[in-house]
Amino acid sequence: MGAEQRNSTRRRAIPWVVLALWIGVLALASPFASKLGDVQHDRVTDYLPASADSTQVAKIQEQLPGGQTTELVLVYHRTGGLTAADRTMAAQQLAQIGTLHPLAATPHGVPSADGSTLMYPVTSNWPGTDEKKRTALVDDIRQVAQDKGGLTVEIGGPGALATDAGKVFDSLGGPLLYTTVAVVAVLLILIYRSPVLWLVPLVVAGVGDFLSTGIAYGLHQAFGTTISGQSTGIMTILAFGAGTDYALLLVSRYREELRRVERPYDAMRAALRGCGPAVLASSGTVAAGLLCLLAADLNSSRGMGPLGTVGVLSALVAMLTLLPALLVLLGRRVFWPLVPAYGSTPKARRSLFTAMGSSAGRRPLLVLTGGAVLLGALALGILNLPGSLKQDDTFVDRPDSVTAMRTLAEAYPERSAQPIDVVTPAARADATLATIRATRGVAGAQQGRSGHGWTEISVTAVGAPQSAAETRTIEDLRHTLKGSYVGGPSAQQIDLRDTNARDRLVVVPIVLASVLLILIVLLRSLVAPLMLVAAVIAVWGAALGIGGLVFGPLFGFQGTDPGLGLLSFVFLVALGVDYGIFLMHRMREESTGGAEPVAAALTALRTTGGVIASAGLVLAATFAVLTNMGLVQLVELGFVIAVGVLLDTFLVRTYLVTSASVLLGRKVWWPGRLSRAPEAVRPERQPESV
Structure with missing residues (x-):
């Protein structure tokens, strides 16, 4: 067998081997991927x-006891x-509820x-930490407690709010996946204008997503x-x-290489070497x-880091192995009807990015100054961002649990309808209870369960939930009660706000330093990385500012969700630098090939502008899917990232x-080799005539 025949056999075999390996990988990942839902929780402690x-x-x-x-x-x-x-x-309905599920105590109105209003606090230990049981408990109570003849019945409290939030997070499974797939499919059809080609990267992306679920487990x-619904x-x-x-x-x-190289396998090798x-x-x-x-x-932020990384790297592996194998096996016909024939040249036309590059090349200082002023003006919208998001404002559509809490706030202005939970060492329970009752802003307190050396005390504040008065009461309790812990829904919101402020101070510098270091190593320059990082920071500020103008x-x-600033920063910096x-x-590739700086910049924009624009549209659209979810924090995050990606792209x-x-x-490549002008070639000295 000759060398050419052996090479031909290898070219035909490698894609099939890659495909067979992926089938094996998916078979191994399948049992783990199917179990991810079993370990996904949206408990309070997960966030x-x-x-x-x-x-x-x-x-x-x-x-x-009772969990x-x-x-x-x-x-x-x-x-x-x-x-x-x-x-x-009301008494009949409460009695019926007591027969359906065990209650911790007899409710008193x-x-x-x-x-105008009658409030019944209801406590049940039956669900424990089982979220499905908690949802069943709340749903069963809602079935019993029905409006009748002008009497409205609403179910509020931390358990109802958590149940309604959990239902939204559950919708992040199937509906989010289906919507994302549909959005990406439509955009790929529009981009490729092919009845077949769009399906290949979409299927490979789905394979990458499936692999990521197994790795996440x-x-x-x-x-x-x-593992939370958000992550x-x-x-x-x-x-x-x-x-x-990446696809x-x-x-x-x-597609470029297929016009220059005859065999798809060799064209794909050249494409992989190039990009x-x-x-x-x-x-x-x-x-x-x-x-x-x-x-x-913050637990939710810390868990999102590894899972987001798994999603990106799983997609990367799939796109650099499975996608090339499928494209080579399908051959040129996958591009039908716009098949790139060997030896052909693409139809010359003046693209949008050629025009944009020309304007940037003619008046670079004016374009740069105008763009910087625009981004700065948009960033001023940050001053219009609303304050910290309260728990009962977290839903886009107001559920029954939120309307119940607002009814309580109007009917009982003299007391809070949401308890503050204190756990204290059982040996000091009586002294702690006396201290609590003597604390400013406390309307009442009573002991709850005891076990494992701890006693639970339920505290009622004078101030409304998440008001300035209640916040002062919580802070006073924490200052006074040494060795005890103060929690509950309102205390959780305070901790979320304070921890997000701390996380911003810690995480943001680490992100900037790590991204900058990678760019310096990759581009072998200091100026270009600083320019890219400054650009994405400006985009982040402008995107948040637009959020302030519309939220x-x-x-x-x-x-505004306290975590919006940090999460949007991490995603926009990482994804913006990506583009x-x-x-x-490509600019460096052109410069290395001998192109002058201006020509290299404009060529890079002309050749990659269309791809970057398409990629930006797809990424923005996928994050925009979050704006269709039912929680304000998800809508805000999806909106800011989608707007930021579009600003960055266009x-x-x-x-x-x-x-x-x-x-x-x-100078953009300083201090690397490309920052120095090439030495002029000196003419050879002619020998002196004798």
Whole structure:
């Protein structure tokens, strides 16, 4: 067998071997992927800071007899005043509820001063930490407690709020996946204009997502990584969004090589050599940025780092192995009807990015200054961001649990309808109870369960839930009660706010340092990395500013999630630099080939602009899927990242980075070799005539 025949046999065999290996990998991952839902939880402790008082309270409550309690409030209300029949109806419904599920104590009604409302605090230990049982308990109570003849019945309290939030997080599974797939499919059809080609990267992205679920389960089993609905939703979005981005870059380069190289296998090898380093570097940058979240104290943020990284890297492996194998096996016909024939040249046409590059090249200083002023003006919208998000403002559509709490706030202005939970060493329970009752802002307190050396005390504050008065009461209790822990829903919100502020101070510098170091190593320059990092910081500020202009006035949101700043920063810096690498890598490639700085910058934009634009649209669209979810914090996060990606794609990468590169010239590569002008070739000295 000749060398050429052996090479031909190898070219035909390698794609099939890769495909067979992937079938084996998926078979191994399948049992683990199917178990991810079993370890996914959206408990309070999964979203709280690891070291906070409120987290310790929640953990100790799980150990007390009956496990973690489910606290509910049944609210009976009639405008104009409750009737005797209404009170009888309420008593009958409470009795029926007691026969369905065991209650910790017999509920006693608390009438409002105006006689329009009757409040029944209900506590059950039956669900413990089982979220499905808690949901069943709340749903069963809602089935019994029905409106009748002008009497409204609402179910509020921490248990009802947690149940409604849990239902939203459950929707991050199937609905989020289906919506993401549909959005990516539509965009790929529009981008490729082919009835077949769009399906290949979409299937490969799905394979990457499936692999990531199996790995995520393994991380949980091996390291106890927190698995929440939020983190798995982000993992899916990154697997499809980032994976499709890598596919767009690879397919674009592969199409170029098919015009120059006869065999698809050889064309794919050339494409991988050409764009592989940029894809590896960009995915490595995203992964490094996300892993910096491990330094966060907030459990949900810390768990999101590894899972987001798993989503990106799973998509990367799939796109650099399985996608090339499938494209080679399908041959040129996968591009039908726009098949790139060997030896052909693409139809010459003036693209949008050629025009944009020309304008940036003609007036780079004007373009750069104008863009910087625009981003700065948009960033001023941050001043209009609403304050911290309260617990009952976290839902986009107001559920029954939220309307119940607002009814209580209006009917009982003199007391809080949401308890403050204190756990104290059992030996000091009586002294702690006396201290609590003597604390400013406390309306009442009573002992609860005891076990494992701890006693639970339920405290009622004078101030309304999450008001300034209640916050002062919680802070006073924490200052006074040494050796005890103060928790509950309002205390959790305080801890979330404080921990997010701490995490920003710790994580942001780590993200900037790690991303900058990777860029310096990759681009072998100091100026280009600083330029890219400055650009993505500007994008982050502008995207948050746009959020400030629309969250309150347009969306009607009453607050901003405390974690929005940190999470949006990590994602926009990591993903924004991702696109910068695509552009600067091609610019460096052109410069290394001998192109002058201006020509290199404009050529890089012309050749990669379309791919970056397509990738940006796909990524923005996948994050925009979050705006269709039912929680305000998810809508805010999805909106800011989607807007930031679009700004980065169509303003910063195309205009500002290109114009800055044109202005800097060779200095953009300082102090690397490309920053120095090539030495002029001296003419050979002619021998002197004799």
